[in-house]
Amino acid sequence: MKLVEEVKKQSSKWVKTVDSRYANFYWQDGYGIFSVNPSQLDIVIKYIKNQEEHHRKKTFKKELLAFLNKYNVEYDERYLWD
Known part of the structure; x- marks a missing residue:
């Protein structure tokens, strides 16, 4: 659970640096593997x-x-x- 949380957190930060269009990007709550x-x-x-x-x-x-x-x-x- 902590791994998925960290991946979502770090990838969300990264996506926002890619382009200003993604400034409001966020992952939905929860996940499936x-x-x-x-x-x-x-x-x-x-x-x-x-x-x-x-x-x-x-x-x-x-x-x-x-x-x-x-x-x-x-x-x-x-x-x-x-």
């Missing part, structure tokens, strides 16, 4: 690069719920969203 099979790394990189386009077709909320259900992850939806 998922492992990636190294053989699927290219797929994950492509997904990240095309996330904006991808989420025009399927919202993040729908995608996350589908992912959690596909892998039988127990969750309480009250705690998923800000």
